[in-house]
Every structure is written in structure tokens, then in C-alpha cells.
Amino acid sequence: xxxxxxxxxxxxxxxxxxxxxxxxxxxxxxxxxxxxxxxxxxxxxxxxxxxxxxxxxxxxxxxxxxxxxxxxxxxxxxxxxxxxxxxxxxxxxxxxxxxxxxxxxxxxxxxxxxxxxxxxxxxxxxxxxxxxxxxxxxxxxxxxxxxxxxxxxxxxxxxxxxxxxxxxxxxxxxxxxxxxxxxxxxxxxxxxxxxxxxxxxxxxxxx
Amino acid sequence: xxxxxxxxxxxxxxxxxxxxxxxxxxxxxxxxxxxxxxxxxxxxxxxxxxxxxxxxxxxxxxxxxxxxxxxxxxxxxxxxxxxxxxxxxxxxxxxxxxxxxxxxxxxxxxxxxxxxxxxxxxxxxxxxxxxxxxxxxxxxxxxxxxxxxxxxxxxxxxxxxxxxxxxxxxxxxxxxxxxxxxxxxxxxxxxxxxxxxxxxxxxxxxxxxxxxxxxxxxxxxxxxxxxxxxxxxxxxxxxxxxxxxxxxxxxxxxxxxxxxxxxxxxxxxxxxxxxxxxxxxxxxxxxxxxxxxxxxxxxxxxxxxxxxxxxxxxxxxxxxxxxxxxxxxxxxxxxxxxxxxxxxxxxxxxxxxxxxxxxxxxxxxxxxxxxxxxxxxxxxxxxxxxxxxxxxxxxxxxxxxxxxxxxxxxxxxxxxxxxxxxxxxxxxxxxxxxxxxxxxxxxxxxxxxxxxxxxxxxxxxxxxxxxxxxxxxxxxxxxxxxxxxxxxxxxxxxxxxxxxxxxxxxxxxxxxxxxxxxxxxxxxxxxxxxxxxxxxxxxxxxxxxxxxxxxxxxxxxxxxxxxxxxxxxxxxxxxxxxxxxxxxxxxxxxxxxxxxxxxx
Numbered sequence: 002x003x004x005x006x007x008x009x010x011x012x013x014x015x016x017x018x019x020x021x022x023x024x025x026x027x028x029x030x031x032x033x034x035x036x037x038x039x040x041x042x043x044x045x046x047x048x049x050x051x052x053x054x055x056x057x058x059x060x061x062x063x064x065x066x067x068x069x070x071x072x073x074x075x076x077x078x079x080x081x082x083x084x085x086x087x088x089x090x091x092x093x094x095x096x097x098x099x100x101x102x103x104x105x106x107x108x109x110x111x112x113x114x115x116x117x118x119x120x121x122x123x124x125x126x127x128x129x130x131x132x133x134x135x136x137x138x139x140x141x142x143x144x145x146x147x148x149x150x151x152x153x154x155x156x157x158x159x160x161x162x163x164x165x166x167x168x169x170x171x172x173x174x175x176x177x178x179x180x181x182x183x184x185x186x187x188x189x190x191x192x193x194x195x196x197x198x199x200x201x202x203x204x205x206x207x208x
Numbered sequence: 209x210x211x212x213x214x215x216x217x218x219x220x221x222x223x224x225x226x227x228x229x230x231x232x233x234x235x236x237x238x239x240x241x242x243x244x245x246x247x248x249x250x251x252x253x254x255x256x257x258x259x260x261x262x263x264x265x266x267x268x269x270x271x272x273x274x275x276x277x278x279x280x281x282x283x284x285x286x287x288x289x290x291x292x293x294x295x296x297x298x299x300x301x302x303x304x305x306x307x308x309x310x311x312x313x314x315x316x317x318x319x320x321x322x323x324x325x326x327x328x329x330x331x332x333x334x335x336x337x338x339x340x341x342x343x344x345x346x347x348x349x350x351x352x353x354x355x356x357x358x359x360x361x362x363x364x365x366x367x368x369x370x371x372x373x374x375x376x377x378x379x380x381x382x383x384x385x386x387x388x389x390x391x392x393x394x395x396x397x398x399x400x401x402x403x404x405x406x407x408x409x410x411x412x413x414x415x416x417x418x419x420x421x422x423x424x425x426x427x428x429x430x431x432x433x434x435x436x437x438x439x440x441x442x443x444x445x446x447x448x449x450x451x452x453x454x455x456x457x458x459x460x461x462x463x464x465x466x467x468x469x470x471x472x473x474x475x476x477x478x479x480x481x482x483x484x485x486x487x488x489x490x491x492x493x494x495x496x497x498x499x500x501x502x503x504x505x506x507x508x509x510x511x512x513x514x515x516x517x518x519x520x521x522x523x524x525x526x527x528x529x530x531x532x533x534x535x536x537x538x539x540x541x542x543x544x545x546x547x548x549x550x551x552x553x554x555x556x557x558x559x560x561x562x563x564x565x566x567x568x569x570x571x572x573x574x575x576x577x578x579x580x581x582x583x584x585x586x587x588x589x590x591x592x593x594x595x596x597x598x599x600x601x602x603x604x605x606x607x608x609x610x611x612x613x614x615x616x617x618x619x620x621x622x623x624x625x626x627x628x629x630x631x632x633x634x635x636x637x638x639x640x641x642x643x644x645x646x647x648x649x650x651x652x653x654x655x656x657x658x659x660x661x662x663x664x665x666x667x668x669x670x671x672x673x674x675x676x677x678x679x680x681x682x683x684x685x686x687x688x689x690x691x692x693x694x695x696x697x698x699x700x701x702x703x704x705x706x707x708x709x710x711x712x713x714x715x716x717x718x719x720x721x722x723x724x725x726x727x728x729x730x731x732x733x734x735x736x737x738x739x740x741x742x743x744x745x746x747x748x749x750x751x752x753x754x755x756x757x758x759x760x761x762x763x764x765x766x767x768x769x770x771x772x773x774x775x776x777x778x779x780x781x782x783x784x785x786x787x788x789x790x791x792x793x794x795x796x797x798x799x800x801x802x803x804x805x806x807x808x
Contacts (some may be wrong), residue, residue, distance in 0.1 A: 014278060110411070130262050131262045131263035160495075174271070185266070186263070
């Protein structure tokens with residue numbers, strides 16, 4: 002698979018802004034038909050399972066929610082050797098340690114992408130199990146896609162817009178797609194959703 | 209008799225390991241050590257909150273598998289399979305024989321893959337010192353390899369020298385991750401350099417193997433890394449006459465491809481994994497700590513059922529052993545409200561009456577975070593927990609009131625005690641090889657209930673699973689050739705065919721132990737959904753009677769070389785293959801810190 006380009010969305014879509022990476026590849030996949038050497042993947046929180054795909058990629062584009070220490074919704078691009086540092090320095094979620102190890106394992110095995118592009122967004126909210134993207138993060142979906150498309154164009158890769166009668170094969174099962182995921186969410190009355198109440202300020206109980 | 213908190217000594221220095229690294233999810237462990245650095249008290253806590261009903265209530269039960277597949281990065285397929293089983297059980301759906309075999313093949317693929325990855329990529333570094341491997345003479349490694357596994361052709365000095373050079377470059381480059389968090393000069397590491405180099409080499413080989421074996425999931429599940437499942441069967445068609453490429457129905461070409469992957473995995477397990485493990489066990493022969501509950505109470509739901517719906521054909525049988533009595537394997541009924549119950553006396557949840565446990569069908573997940581009066585630190589920065597009160601986000605599941613260990617070791621002891629010949633042969637063969645290599649004369653009950661025994665049981669189970677995949681493959685091909693192409697039963701796909709209310713349970717033995725999903729369906733929607741995952745059993749806090757869980761029990765009486773370097777704690781906890789991502793959820797702000805080891 003020489004010359005291959007892997008476009009990987011990572012993160013846990015069940016945790017609000019953590020789903021950013023997965024939603025990016027979902028959108029790309031639904032809109033475009035990519036030429037042969039490009040593979041789109043919903044990597045979820047798969048960690049070590051992703052090693053073989055990274056090993057096979059010559060160019061790796063990763064969409065993710067990253068804690069850059071910036072304002073929520075800030076979009077930041079990181080390239081090549083800088084990528085592993087940003088995927089582990091501030092560990093926000095389970096998969097990020099995982100992905101730093103994925104890159105390290107690929108490097109140790111001797112098969113490492115020649116070029117890496119991390120398109121990351123600063124999340125606003127993670128502690129919302131079953132929740133979806135917050136507005137500042139959702140607003141960065143289109144700009145993030147454009148960055149990837151521009152980068153691909155520099156490589157001479159231009160995807161074809163999908164026709165209405167030519168729907169894509171979904172990367173993930175349909176119930177997980179953004180719209181059914183959001184519409185099917187149990188309401189607050191029927192399912193307590195506030196997570197770890199240590200971090201919910203309660204005036205009478207603060208230290 | 210379970211191990212009871214009242215027998216523990218919590219004086220002495222307190223050591224906090226937070227988070228426990230190289231696991232999925234977030235976990236914290238606190239122990240007390242006495243003047244001789246021997247562990248006298250252990251406290252295991254899940255620091256994240258979970259509640260599957262938050263995402264599943266009101267959704268279509270046929271979709272639940274896709275959501276539960278996302279709760280964790282390791283046991284994706286296991287949750288999906290258990291979920292479709294729960295729905296099928298509730299609705300009374302029988303799946304076709306082909307679907308049953310294909311699910312078995314996928315489940316075993318996951319088991320084999322998970323065990324190999326666990327040993328090499330998550331657990332080996334508790335025994336193997338990669339930095340010490342740099343000192344090895346590749347010729348000595350070659351000789352060692354040939355003596356351990358004559359059937360392994362990858363054994364030349366040049367092969368090991370190449371890996372050593374790569375390792376040297378890697379370490380010198382200061383690459384992040386992998387080997388950066390070790391305690392590489394701790395005397396708890398005992399392998400000679402040549403064995404360390406062999407193990408590091410196999411760390412890389414295991415990486416190659418895992419990428420091949422998971423292709424079986426792509427054949428049957430359509431997608432990786434998140435394979436597809438389906439209520440009523442499997443989402444793939446069969447047509448042996450077809451010649452299409454990927455995405456096409458299962459044909460003879462794809463089945464032969466699967467067979468090749470099984471053969472490769474079997475070769476690796478027998479010629480690399482098992483010999484490596486025996487070599488490690490031989491050198492660490494004196495390190496027989498970590499048994500804990502394994503010598504007492506063990507539970508398995510049984511797995512790898514040969515004939516659909518017939519649990520008597522389980523390759524590894526269901527059962528419970530209590531009080532270390534291997535002469536009696538007790539039956540387990542996951543539907544009986546008196547058998548499996550979850551307690552929250554020491555968990556950050558509340559029940560109306562906390563002296564009683566609740567069966568998962570009636571399960572309640574209502575958070576209540578409060579710290580005991582002897583907690584040190586503040587609510588957002590806990591220095592030491594007060595285990596006499598609530599102290600974990602994990603509930604305490606109990607079987608007839610007993611704390612139980614689950615996992616490969618539990619499955620193996622139960623299979624052995626049930627008189628399963630194939631398991632007895634494996635276990636007896638391993639013990640006799642161990643005794644012969646070490647000059648010891650250990651009995652089974654001295655050897656198996658230990659950290660090493662747990663790690664060995666996992667490897668033996670990997671061998672059993674991969675061997676039995678050939679039988680599944682043959683059964684599948686025979687059944688298809690006999691003209692059966694059915695892969696799904698869709699008679700009850702339409703919710704109009706469902707009763708107004710139904711409840712079901714899906715059980716499975718995940719790589720790390722007994723897994724159950726309990727579902728209630730009402731008006732075609734999910735009314736309640738509760739899961740008890742293996743790590744909930746093993747990492748459970750104390751219960752209303754003070755019985756302690758498997759992790760806590762396993763750490764007791766273990767001596768530490770250096771209390772500020774928790775190699776021994778990690779070694780034993782990793783032997784359970786912890787997966788806290790499913791047991792608990794929500795990130796804690798602590799996650800931004802690297803491993804924190806505090807001695808108080």
C-alpha cells in the first residue's frame with residue numbers, strides 16, 4: 002500500500018466534544034468519493050488496533066479533540082515530529098495516551114508515516130456521557146475539513162463530490178451518525194447525565 | 209470464607225498509585241506497607257463514573273450493540289456480542305447455526321488477539337526490562353531461543369542483533385512513550401539480558417501478528433476496527449460460488465484466508481507466547497504472590513458454546529467455586545435475583561436500603577459522592593481515601609454474597625475442577641515443565657492461584673481458543689457445504705412482533721472475565737440497561753459485610769523492593785488485564801498528570 006494516505010478520526014463519540022475527530026471523517030465520507038490511495042477511518046478509541054493502519058500509511062491525517070490550552074473551539078494544526086507531543090503532553094482522554102503509544106509502536110517497528118498532520122480542536126465539554134459537540138467545536142467542523150482538503154490538494158489528491166444518488170458506505174453503524182445520535186438521546190429527566198459530581202459545584206458542599 | 213477488611217492492617221506507610229498505567233481507563237490504588245515493605249492493606253478505586261442507561265434509555269434495542277461497542281477501546285466486539293445476546297434472549301430469538309459458529313470464530317479471534325496484546329504490550333514490561341536487553345549478547349539470545357522453542361525459525365543471532373540495534377536507536381532518540389515510565393534499575397526485574405532481548409523482539413513480532421489475526425473480523429464483521437453485529441445473526445451473507453472481493457458474500461477464498469490466519473496465530477501461540485511465558489515463570493519462580501481471591505472464590509459464566517443454546521457444550525464451563533473447594537463446582541444462574549447482586553455500601557452511589565444488594569434487572573445507578581471523615585486531602589485532590597466509607601465509582605457485585613475473582617484463571621480453575629480433560633492436560637503439562645525447570649515441587653494449589661498462574665492461565669486459554677478455531681472452521685465449511693446458507697433469523701426483526709414488555713440477559717466470558725448485560729424492553733424501546741463487566745467484579749470495593757474484592761486481596765502480603773516504585777503492584781494488577789474504561793467513566797482532572805506515586 003505504498004503512497005497511501007490514511008485519514009483517521011479518533012476519539013470517543015459518546016463523550017461530547019471527544020467526538021470531533023470521528024464526526025470529521027463521517028462528514029468527509031458522506032460528501033466525497035476519494036481516489037484509491039486514500040482511506041478514511043473512524044478509529045474511535047481503538048488504541049493498539051490502529052497500529053497496522055498507521056504502519057501502512059505514508060501520509061497520516063488525524064482529526065481529534067486536543068487539549069492545547071487554548072480557548073474552546075480553537076483549531077490548531079500540528080505537523081510531523083510535533084504530533085506525538087501534542088497527543089500525550091496533556092492527556093485528556095483515554096485514547097490519547099493510546100494514540101501516542103500507537104505512534105511510538107509504529108516508529109519502533111520501523112514503519113512510520115513520512116508526513117503527519119494533526120487537525121485538532123480545543124474541546125469545550127467532555128464530561129457529558131451521551132452528549133454531542135458543543136457549538137464552538139461544531140462550528141469548526143467545516144474549517145477542519147477545509148484544512149484537510151487543502152492539504153490533500155497540495156499532494157495532488159482532489160476528491161469527487163458525491164452525487165445525491167450515490168450515498169457513501171457508512172464508516173460506522175447508522176444509529177451512531179450525528180443526527181440519530183443526537184435525536185435519540187434520553188432526556189435529562191429519564192437518565193441522570195451529569196457524570197462525576199465531584200466536579201459539579203454545589204454551593205453548600207464546596208471545600 | 210472471603211477475605212475481610214476487618215483482618216487488614218491499615219497502619220504503616222500509605223502508598224498511592226494514581227493512575228495505574230498501561231491499562232484501559234482510569235484507576236487508582238492505595239496500599240499500606242509495614243516496616244518490612246510488605247503490603248498489609250489495599251484499596252482499589254475506580255475514579256470515574258459510569259452509567260450506560262444514560263446513553264441507551266429510550267433507544268431501539270437493535271441498536272444497543274453499536275453504542276456499547278464504543279464504551280471502551282479494547283473489548284469492542286465482546287460488548288457488542290453480549291448486547292445482541294441480551295436482546296435475543298429478551299425477544300426469544302434463536303440464531304442460525306452458521307451465525308453461531310461465525311460469532312464463535314469472531315469471539316475467539318478477539319480472545320486470542322486480546323491475550324497476546326495483553327501479554328506483550330501491557331503486561332510484559334512488568335517482567336521484562338527493555339533497557340537491560342541492550343546489554344544482551346545476541347548469540348546468547350539465539351541459543352536461548354533455540355533451546356526454548358526449536359520450532360521457531362526466527363532465532364539467528366543476526367535477527368536479534370537487528371532488533372537490538374533498533375531498540376538502541378529508539379531509546380537513544382528519546383522517543384516519547386512505550387518505555388519511558390519504567391523502573392528499569394529496580395531489583396524486582398530478574399531476567400538475564402538475553403531473555404530480555406528475546407522478549408523485546410517478540411513484542412515486535414506480536415505487533416505483526418495482531419494486525420493479521422484481526423483481519424478475520426473484517427471478513428465476518430465487515431469492518432475493522434469496529435466490526436458489525438446484528439440482532440438475530442451475523443451481518444454477512446454466504447455464497448461459496450461467489451468470487452467477489454471484499455464486501456461480497458463469504459466464499460471459499462475468504463474462508464481459506466481465515467484458515468491461514470488461524471494457522472499463523474496458532475504457530476505464534478505455541479512457538480513464541482507459551483515458551484516465553486514458561487521462561488519468565490522459571491526465572492520468577494520465587495515470585496508466587498498475587499493469589500488473593502483466586503485461592504478462594506472464582507466465577508465463570510462459561511464460554512465458547514459449541515451448539516447454539518446448549519450451555520452443556522461450553523468449551524470452558526460455567527460455575528462457581530467458593531472457599532477454595534475445588535471438589536465442588538456450583539451452578540450459576542444469572543437470572544436469579546438472589547444470586548448476582550450489586551452493593552454500594554462503599555461505592556459512590558445510593559440505594560434506598562444499602563444493606564441489600566440489587567440484581568442488575570432492578571439495578572439503580574444514582575450517584576452520591578461523599579468522602580469518609582478519615583479522608584486526607586480535599587474533594588478535588590484526594591491524598592488518601594477513607595476505605596471505611598464510600599471510596600469508589602465501581603459497585604461491588606457479589607455472587608450469593610461472596611466476592612469473586614473472574615477471568616482466565618477463574619475459567620481455568622473451574623474447568624480443571626469440572627474435570628475437563630483438555631484443560632487438565634494443559635495445566636498439568638505446564639506445572640510439570642515448571643517444576644522440572646526450577647527443581648521445585650509445587651502443587652497445583654500453590655502454583656495456580658498467583659500472579660504468575662493468572663498470566664499462565666491466560667496463555668493456556670489462548671492456546672485452547674486458537675486450537676478450537678479449527679473445529680469451528682470445519683463445522684462452518686461442512687454446514688455450508690450441506691446447503692445451509694442462513695446467517696440471520698429476521699422473523700422478529702420488526703418491533704410489531706415483540707411483546708409489550710420483555711427482559712433478557714446476555715452473558716459472555718470477555719478476555720478479562722465474566723460479562724453480563726441485562727436489558728428491559730418496553731414498547732419497543734430500551735427501558736433499562738445494566739452491565740456488570742469483569743473489572744467491576746475484580747476491582748470492586750468492599751461490600752456491606754466488609755468482604756474485599758479480587759484486586760485488593762491479590763496485593764496483600766506482597767513484599768515491595770522499593771515502595772516508591774510500585775513494580776510489584778503493577779505486576780499483579782496487570783495480571784488481571786484491568787479495563788477500567790468499561791467499569792467506570794468520565795475523565796478526572798487527574799488525568800492530566802503522569803503517574804503519581806506518593807508514599808505517606
